[in-house]
Amino acid sequence: MNSKFQHLDLVDILSERHFLLRSITEKLWNDSSEIYISNSEWFIMARIYKKQPTISYVSKHVDISRQATHKFIKSLESKGLVEIHNVENNKKEKCLCLTPLGEECYEKNEALKATLEKKIEAKIGSENLSLLTEILKLDWGLYNEKQ
Structure with missing residues (x-):
């Protein structure tokens, strides 16, 4: 076991792993592309990919302030x-869609994340990765989901 995580509880371990994975994926993208895209921008792009949501829908479904969401958009x-x-x-609402370049970037980033997932699988094994994924997908009964 990684000594860095030995004394952490579940919530802190999940947080640390999430931060680590997001940092790695952001670096992988930014090292291979001339277009800098922050993690917050990726979250927004994920809500838009293959859809045409309104700006207000995106603002409600990302954990970023409304003002910051508008800035990122x-x-x-x-x-x-x-x-x-x-x-x-509707003169008030605006909807969003990814441009062809946006879709291309999103799909390339998905491929980078799949490569990272393969590295994790090689380290922890296919069964453990599947089990971890299934456990994270389970309803933990903590709150009503927003989506």
Whole structure:
């Protein structure tokens, strides 16, 4: 067992592993691409991929303040990754979609994460990876899910 995690409880271990995985995936992307994309921007892109959600929907379904979400969306738009469109019959709402470049980046990042998952599988074994994945997907009965 990794001595760094020996004295941590479940919540802190999950948090540390999450932070580590996000840091690794962000570095893998940014080392292989000229377009810098932050973890917060990836969270937003994940909510948009293959959908056309409204900005308010995205704001409610990412754990980022509404103001920061708008800032990240503008940043994604300026990078050519996201387009903002008017919603038909609604002058107030705007919807989002990934541009072809945005979809390409998202799919390349998914491939990078799959490679990382293969490294984890090689280290802990297929059965342990499957078991871990299934345990994390279970309803832990802690709260009503937002989505």
